[in-house]
Amino acid sequence: MNQKHPAESLQQGQAEIAAAARPGRRKLIQAGLASAPVLLALKSTPVLAGNCKHPSGFSVSGNLSATGGKNCATRFPSINDWVKADPGLWPSGYPRDTALFGAALTAGAIGHDADIGTFRLIDALNDASNPLNAKAAAVFLGSFNSGPPSFSVVQALWADGVRGGGYATLGYKSESAVWHQTEVEKYFDYLLGLNP
Secondary structure (H helix, E strand, O other), X not given: OXXXXXXXXXXXXXXXXXXXXXXXXXXXXXXXXXXXXXHHHHHOOHHHOOOOOOHHHHHHHOOOOOOOOOOOXXXXXXXXXXXXXXXXXXXXXXXXXXXXXXXXXXXXXXXXXXXXXXXXXXXXXXXXXXXXXXXXXHHHHHHHHHOOOOHHHHHHHHHHHHOOOOEEEEOHHHOEEEXXXXXHHHHHHHHHOOOO
């Protein structure tokens, strides 16, 4: 039978627990310090350079694990950025004054099937009647320097998800979703920093 006061007994018990936990805590801290160079080495590699999610991560996580909140840590250049950009800043092979939207995104712009051979990326950036055309052009152009996603993923999102039967994302453990126009536009908004 314990003759000590209950408060004293409680303090002694807590002290014994804390003393027993110290070696474990030291090991944890030492392990953390030992792994710091490994983490620093990983951080400097291109593997961690991407600050935007791929479509598979965006669809599976519901955009909750984005590095900068609900948008990329560094957004893609905006529609207006591309409209005002020096023509020399446009990606090689896509001259500002001549690059066709349909050729670049492998499918025509919404509402411009009749002029697919003349409707340019710069026209899409200024298309107030169909804002998704402008978003697609900005994301496509930005994918060359700001991705992921790569330009080929943007092409597939447009051709399959917006203009076709659906874009199939392939996520963690083979979880997938099929995106159509609404989902593709949400993803473009995420890349461009337009999410609330």
